[in-house]
Amino acid sequence: MSTEGTAGTLLDVRDIEVRFGGVIALDGLSFTVARGEICSLIGPNGAGKTTLFNCVSRLYEPSSGSISFDGHDLLRMAPHKIARVGVARTFQNLALFPALTVLENVMVGAHTNGSVGFARAMLRIGVGAEERRLRTKCREILDRLSLGHLADRPAIGLPFGTLKRLEFARALASTPKLLLLDEPANGLTHGEVDELGETIREIRDQFDLTVLLVEHHMAMVMAISDDIVVMEFGRKIAEGPPSQIRNDPKVIEAYLGAPA
Amino acid sequence: MSNQVTPDDVSGAAANEPLPGSTMGRAPFPWLRAVAAVVLLVVAIALPYSINDEPLNVVCQVLYLAIAAMGLNLLTGFNGQVSIGHGAFFGVGAFASAILVVDHGWTFEMTIPVAAVVAGLVGAVMAIPALRVKGLYLALITLGLAVLFPVVTTKYVKGSGGIALLKPTRSQVSSMFPDIWSDDQYRYFVCLGLVVLLFLLAYNLMQSRVGRSIIAVRDQEVAASTVGIDVARVKVLTFAVSAAYAGVAGSLSVFVLRIADATNPLVYFQLSIEFLIAMVIGGSATISGPVVGAIFLILIRRQTDEGTDFLPRLLGVEDRTEQLAPALLGGILIVLTYVLPEGLVGGFRKLKAKALQGRTPRPVANATTDPTPN
Secondary structure, three states, X not given: OOOOOOOOEEEEEEEEEEEEOOEEEEEEEEEEEEOOOEEEEXXXXXXXXXXXXXXXXXXXXXXXXXXXXXXXEHHHOOHHHHHHHOEEEOOOOOOOOOOOEHHHHHHHHOHHHOOOOHHHHHHOOOHHHHHHHHHHHHHHHHHHOOOHHHOOOEOOOOEHHHHHHHHHHHHHOOOOOEEEEEOOOOOOOHHHHHHHHHHHHHHHHHXXXXXXXXXXXXXXXXXXXXXXXXXXXXXXXXXXXXXXHHOOHHHHHHHHOOOO | OOOOEOOHHHHOHHHHOOXXXXXXXXXOOHHHHHHHHHHHHHHHHHHHHHOOHHHHHHHHHHHHHHHHHHHHHHHHHHOOOOOOXXXXXXXXXXXXXXXXXXXXOOOHHHHHHHHHHHHHHHHHHHHHHHOOOOHHHHHXXXXXXXXXXXXXXXXXXXXXXXXXEOOOOHHHOOOOOOOOOOHHHHHHHHHHHHHHHHHHHHHXXXXXXXXXXXXXXXXXXXXXXXOOOOHHHHHHHHHHHHHHHHHHHHHHHHHHHOEEOOOOOOHHHHHHHHHHHHHHHHOOOOOOHHHHHHHHHHHHHXXXXXXXXXXXXXXXXXXXXXXXXXXXXXXXXXXXXXXXOOHHHHHHHHHHHHHHHHXXXXXXXXXXXXXXXX
C-alpha cells in the first residue's frame, strides 16, 4: 500500500478551501510534506493552521481541494479510518480521556493495533494476549517520554505539561507514519521547550516518522524544521527551509506588521 | 478537556482516588476480593434454603433489577448515553418470553436468549436516532420510547384487552433439577446464575480494548475518533448490549412474577426510573454498583413500604403510611445522593483509598516530583 517511489511525498495537500459561513478559513492552500521530514506550519493566529489539521484528520470537510496521503485519498475516508492508514495527531487544548489512567489513555491510542471486538471481549477470547501486548508496547512509549512512573495514575489532575506529553504518547501509540502536532510547546517553560524539540527529532528518527507541526514558538520551529510553510489569511505566503524563511520579507511583514 | 490544573492538585488526595470507569491499577489486596466473592457466593447459595416464597420472590426481583441496571450502566455510566427508556427494552424482553411460552409452547428457559436478542435488536434500531442527539435530547427520545411501548403493545399484542397474562405451569419450565429444588428455589437459581454470568460478561467487556473505547467515546468523542475508534459503531453496539441486558431482565420478570402486563401505561416508565436509581445510588460506571444499588433500592423500598408505622404515629397522623412511603423513599434518595454523589460503590472506593493512604506509603510518591511541573 505504500507508494515509496512517488518523489518521497507523504502528504499532498492541494487547493484546499474551507468556508465557515461567509468566512474563508483556508483559501486554496497547497503544499507537500516529504517522507521523513519535519514540516512546520507557522503564521499569525487565525491563519488557518489548525483548520488544516482538522481537514487532514477529517474533522472538517473542505468545500474543495484534495488531500492525498501515502497513496490514499484522505477526503474519501471516514474519520476513524485515518488512524489506520497512519495519521495521528495531538490537540491544541488537550483532548485526553480524564477517567482513564495514563497507561489506558495510551492504550486507547493503540486502538488500531488491536482487534478484539464486543463478542470476543465479553467471552474473553484472545483478550489476555492482546492486553499484554498493548500494555508492553504502551509502557515502552511512556518510558520513552519519561511518563512511565505515572502509568497507573488517572489522567485527570496531572499538570498541563505532563498531559501535553501524554497526548504525544497517545499519538505515537498508533504507530503512525505522519504525526500532526498542534502547538506542542504551548504552555511549557523554556527548558521544557528545548527538551521537547530534541524529543521530537529523536522520536522522528526512532519511529521513522514524518512530522507536521503547528507552533508559535519560533526558536523551536527554526531549530527542528526541515521545511516551513508560512500561512496568512488561509493562504500560503512562503515555503522553504528555515534559513530561507527567516529572511523572507513577506514573512517578516506578516509577523511584525512592518512594510518590507 | 477542562482539567487544566496546577501541579498542586497532584499532591492532593484527590489524585490517588480511582475514577469512575478506570478498570486498571486498583485492588491492592487481591485476596480480600477473592474472600469477599466466596463469602457472597456461599450466602447466595444458602439463601433459598433459609427463606422461601414471598421473600425469595423479592430477592429474585432484586436480581433482575440488577441485570437491567447493569445494562443501563454500560450505556449511561460507561458510554455516556443517557437513557430513561430502558423499561421499554425490559418490556420487549418480557413480552417476547411471554408470547413464546403462552402462544408457542416454548419452555421458559429457551425464551431467555430470544428475549435478549429481540431487545438487543430493538436497542440497535433505537441507537440510530441516538447517534444524532446527546444528553437531555437523548433522554427525551428514550423517555418517549418508554411511554410509547405499552401503548403499542396493548394495541398489537393479542389477548383480552391486549394483556398477556400468564400463569406458567410447571410443564412450561424445563427444570433441570426438579427434585432437588422447589419451584421458587429453581427460579432463584436461574436468576442468580444469569446475574453472575452477565456480571462477568460486563466485567470482561470493560477490561478490554472495547471497554476502553466505550469510555473514550464518553469522555472525548473527537479524540476517540482520531485514534481510530468507530464512534457510531461503539455507540450502536453498546446500546444493543445494554438493551439486551434489559431484555433478559424483562424475561426473568415474567418467570418470577408470571405476568407480562402493559395495561398501565406508566409501568415501563417507572421501571426505567428504577433502573436509573439503582445505577446511580449503587455507583454509575462501576461494574458492581448497579447490583449493590438494586439490592439497596428494593431493601429501602420494602422498609419504607412496610416499616413506616412509627412515622405516622410520630407525626400524629393516622393511616398515612401509603402517602408517606414514597416520601420517605424520596427523602432517603436525596440524602444518599447528597452524601454519596458517586454512589455506594464509588463512596466505598473513596473510603478505601483514604484508608490505604493512611496505612501505606503513597504508591506513586514520585509523582509529586514530576519532571515537568507547569
